[in-house]
Amino acid sequence: MIAELGLALLWMAAALAALQLVVGSLALRAEGRALAGMVRPVAVMQGLLVLAAFGALITLFVTTDLSVKLVVENSHSAKPLIFKIAGTWGNHEGSMLMWVTIMAIGGAFVALIERRLDEPTLMATLAGQAFISLGFYVFLLFASNPFARLATPAEEGQGLNPLLQDIGLAFHPPTLYIGYVGLSIAFSFAIGALVTRNVGPAFARAMRPWVLGAWIFLTLGITAGSYWAYYTLGWGGWWFWDPVENASLMPWLAATALLHSVSVLQSRDALRAWTVMLGVVAFSMSMVGTFLVRSGILTSVHAFAVDPQRGAFILALLAIDIGGALALFTLRAGTVTEGARFAFVSREAALVFNNVMLCGILGIVLIGTLYPLVTEAYGVKVSVGAPYFNPAAAMFAFPMFAVMTVGPLLRWRHDRLSGLPGRRKLWPVLVCATLALAVFIGVEWAAHRINLLPALGLAIASGLFPASLLPLKGRNLRRTPLPVWGMVLAHAGIAVALFGMASESAFSVERLAALSLGASREVGPWHVTLDGMMPIAGPNWTALEASVSTRYAGAAPVVLHPKAESFSNPPGTRNESALETRWNGQLYVVLGEQAGDGRWQMRFWWKPFVPLIWIGGAMVGIGGALALLGRVLSEIRRLVAKDKIAYRRMRQGR
Amino acid sequence: MSEPAPKPRLRLALWLPLILFGGLFALFVHGLTAPADTTVASAFVGNPLPQFDLPAAADDRPGLATRTFRTGRPKLLNVFASWCVPCAAEAPQLATLAQAGVEVDGVAIHDRHDDLARFLAANGNPYAAIGRDDQRAVQLAIGSSGVPETYVIDGRGVIRYQHIGDIRPEDVPKLLAKLKDAASPGAGT
Numbered sequence: 157m158i159a160e161l162g163l164a165l166l167w168m169a170a171a172l173a174a175l176q177l178v179v180g181s182l183a184l185r186a187e188g189r190a191l192a193g194m195v196r197p198v199a200v201m202q203g204l205l206v207l208a209a210f211g212a213l214i215t216l217f218v219t220t221d222l223s224v225k226l227v228v229e230n231s232h233s234a235k236p237l238i239f240k241i242a243g244t245w246g247n248h249e250g251s252m253l254m255w256v257t258i259m260a261i262g263g264a265f266v267a268l269i270e271r272r273l274d275e276p277t278l279m280a281t282l283a284g285q286a287f288i289s290l291g292f293y294v295f296l297l298f299a300s301n302p303f304a305r306l307a308t309p310a311e312e313g314q315g316l317n318p319l320l321q322d323i324g325l326a327f328h329p330p331t332l333y334i335g336y337v338g339l340s341i342a343f344s345f346a347i348g349a350l351v352t353r354n355v356g357p358a359f360a361r362a363m364r365p366w367v368l369g370a371w372i373f374l375t376l377g378i379t380a381g382s383y384w385a386y387y388t389l390g391w392g393g394w395w396f397w398d399p400v401e402n403a404s405l406m407p408w409l410a411a412t413a414l415l416h417s418v419s420v421l422q423s424r425d426a427l428r429a430w431t432v433m434l435g436v437v438a439f440s441m442s443m444v445g446t447f448l449v450r451s452g453i454l455t456s457v458h459a460f461a462v463d464p465q466r467g468a469f470i471l472a473l474l475a476i477d478i479g480g481a482l483a484l485f486t487l488r489a490g491t492v493t494e495g496a497r498f499a500f501v502s503r504e505a506a507l508v509f510n511n512v513m514l515c516g517i518l519g520i521v522l523i524g525t526l527y528p529l530v531t532e533a534y535g536v537k538v539s540v541g542a543p544y545f546n547p548a549a550a551m552f553a554f555p556m557f558a559v560m561t562v563g564p565l566l567r568w569r570h571d572r573l574s575g576l577p578g579r580r581k582l583w584p585v586l587v588c589a590t591l592a593l594a595v596f597i598g599v600e601w602a603a604h605r606i607n608l609l610p611a612l613g614l615a616i617a618s619g620l621f622p623a624s625l626l627p628l629k630g631r632n633l634r635r636t637p638l639p640v641w642g643m644v645l646a647h648a649g650i651a652v653a654l655f656g657m658a659s660e661s662a663f664s665v666e667r668l669a670a671l672s673l674g675a676s677r678e679v680g681p682w683h684v685t686l687d688g689m690m691p692i693a694g695p696n697w698t699a700l701e702a703s704v705s706t707r708y709a710g711a712a713p714v715v716l717h718p719k720a721e722s723f724s725n726p727p728g729t730r731n732e733s734a735l736e737t738r739w740n741g742q743l744y745v746v747l748g749e750q751a752g753d754g755r756w757q758m759r760f761w762w763k764p765f766v767p768l769i770w771i772g773g774a775m776v777g778i779g780g781a782l783a784l785l786g787r788v789l790s791e792i793r794r795l796v797a798k799d800k801i802a803y804r805r806m807r808q809g810r
Numbered sequence: 811m812s813e814p815a816p817k818p819r820l821r822l823a824l825w826l827p828l829i830l831f832g833g834l835f836a837l838f839v840h841g842l843t844a845p846a847d848t849t850v851a852s853a854f855v856g857n858p859l860p861q862f863d864l865p866a867a868a869d870d871r872p873g874l875a876t877r878t879f880r881t882g883r884p885k886l887l888n889v890f891a892s893w894c895v896p897c898a899a900e901a902p903q904l905a906t907l908a909q910a911g912v913e914v915d916g917v918a919i920h921d922r923h924d925d926l927a928r929f930l931a932a933n934g935n936p937y938a939a940i941g942r943d944d945q946r947a948v949q950l951a952i953g954s955s956g957v958p959e960t961y962v963i964d965g966r967g968v969i970r971y972q973h974i975g976d977i978r979p980e981d982v983p984k985l986l987a988k989l990k991d992a993a994s995p996g997a998g999t
Contacts, residue, residue, distance in 0.1 A: 453841035467842050475835055482828040489824050529841050
């Protein structure tokens with residue numbers, strides 16, 4: 157019953173999306189203006205209906221309704237409740253339903269709260285949002301119905317894969333989806349503005365919170381995903397340049413560029429066409445990523461929901477949505493009037509430089525990800541990895557970081573770096589640059605086997621961190637607006653993460669050792685001893701758990717328990733690493749197989765400062781959240797003030 | 811960089827994103843319609859077997875050496891172990907192949923004499939010869955990463971095909987075809 161209800165709700169939501177598209181488009185014309193009042197309620201209703209449909213699917217998973225195909229394939233009555241709920245979106249159909257749900261709720265929010273954008277642009281935006289949603293509704297209803305029933309109910313579900321029962325895996329995909337779909341709203345705003353040719357500060361102000369929100373979720377999703385891969389795969393790495401990882405990185409790069417250019421558009425009314433273009437590109441990258449992941453045209457470690465037919469469907473949506481938007485851009489961008497101009501030395505120019513560099517990195521990642529696909533068309537198999545991505549991306553990233561140190565200090569429109577005010581601004585930057593140079597020379601001199609890239613990374617991070625705090629200099633810290641704090645925190649987070657990455661790459665110590673019980677090894681500053689080996693068993697897995705006592709340079713010993721787990725149903729193995737975190741790094745221990753002579757193969761890594769990568773990522777995300785909070789608070793203050801004025805007027809009888 | 815001013819040259823540049831997207835789309839369509847062959851061919855295929863001379867692992871079968879493969883007839887080389895469950899699962903298929911007249915030679919990896927005898931008694935013994943490889947030396951030298959794996963070796967001792975994992979009933983015709991290919995001299999390599 158619930159399945160049929162869910163399907164009916166989904167159909168109704170799809171119908172409302174069609175209505176929203178038609179009415180929203182009609183309202184753009186003079187004769188249809190009377191219909192405009194309908195669009196907002198329809199958008200809200202559509203959001204509520206699809207939310208109810210998603211709720212129905214969650215209910216089916218929670219109650220483990222074994223007559224529903226999706227539940228049988230992806231759930232099991234013995235699963236813990238939290239994984240039953242997470243199972244709703246841990247599959248293709250459910251995740252697509254989640255996608256339209258987030259999209260429709262986003263649209264409903266725009267319809268509810270956006271009051272300052274001119275009405276035609278808003279109508280075009282909501283119509284555009286309905287158009288994209290409609291494509292996904294068609295996909296769901298005709299090609300991947302999540303509510304399909306089985307002819308005869310199954311005895312038990314098949315989805316008890318313990319590898320997938322991980323809390324990180326349960327919440328990492330939805331975080332990224334919210335990011336991807338948030339960009340769809342920015343995309344719709346861009347379309348709306350192109351349709352009405354109304355690209356200006358009001359449009360930027362309406363679009364900015366969505367970009368910011370999506371970007372926060374993408375940042376946190378990528379950071380969490382990286383940490384999850386790091387501790388769960390047991391390979392000791394934190395980023396593999398895997399196509400699926402790149403699929404999440406590319407929208408983030410585009411969104412980061414968009415975030416900065418939209419702030420230029422809002423404050424200075426410059427970079428009009430460029431911002432619209434980035435709005436289209438950011439969502440395109442989300443769609444391209446989704447396509448790459450689900451069509452299976454690239455070989456990836458994330459073999460999830462791969463199906464060429466679904467791939468064809470997503471490709472069709474991609475062609476219609478993105479191709480259409482780009483065609484519109486091509487036709488309209490020439491007629492979008494030129495924005496304000498600015499000088500070479502100005503904050504706008506610094507932000508443009510940042511944008512170009514980010515797009516450069518985006519291009520590098522896109523080319524590297526797709527290159528195997530191109531060569532396969534000619535029958536040659538290649539895999540592209542870190543030796544290409546790292547230096548190629550650094551070529552753009554390092555100059556960008558250098559400009560990041562000065563950019564936030566520059567004034568809008570035109571600034572001078574000569575004269576007293578210029579000098580006052582420049583000397584702290586020069587101090588930071590000197591610090592960076594000192595670190596570079598020190599690192600190269602003290603440990604001259606270090607590669608150039610990590611050494612440069614360490615140096616730039618050491619200069620960037622103090623430089624990113626400079627915008628706070630000379631300010632009253634208690635009156636500094638939250639968005640400024642957010643920017644400072646995010647920029648400092650980039651420096652922190654960069655330091656972690658460079659340090660991990662420069663100073664990691666790796667030891668492969670075959671240890672008999674009682675044997676020890678030195679791993680960098682650590683002394684490790686294999687104390688014991690204990691078999692343990694769970695409901696459908698067995699594991700060997702090692703006891704390894706570790707001692708850091710004479711400090712008190714800590715016992716770690718890396719596990720090698722084997723699962724019976726479905727068969728599989730997993731090597732769960734054990735981590736010991738200190739303020740200056742992490743010890744990473746993995747238990748391998750038993751060698752012929754009874755010794756145990758173990759891998760140890762000492763990774764100095766590696767946690768800074770994720771701490772930095774979290775700082776960037778929290779910085780974004782602070783900026784968003786600041787904007788929301790000021791918006792609320794504005795509304796409250798407006799209400800007060802209206803109330804006073806009413807009392808005074810005016 | 812401030813803004814594309816309405817000059818003719820820049821208007822052409824506006825077409826660039828659409829053209830790039832068109833290229834991307836064409837690439838994706840090609841990738842979907844001509845799905846890549848995702849099987850990873852071993853780098854050892856096409857190479858001659860390395861030199862080895864393994865002692866006999868079972869009482870009633872001889873050991874295995876490189877020279878025994880240079881008989882002019884293709885053979886199967888099966889890498890297995892008594893402690894490996896899929897190896898027991900593929901035993902009926904190996905028996906089928908042996909009955910079809912294929913000579914199957916085995917390399918027992920890291921095994922004990924008594925365990926192996928029990929395994930052969932329980933699952934049948936399709937092997938013409940079984941060498942014991944306690945150090946996994948031969949296994950590594952022919953590029954095998956686990957058990958079971960099965961190689962098609964042609965009459966000159968050259969590796970012609972590597973089957974990874976257990977042989978399922980549906981794999982038998984494929985292996986027979988590969989053996990037939992290997993029998994025709996010079997083809998493939």
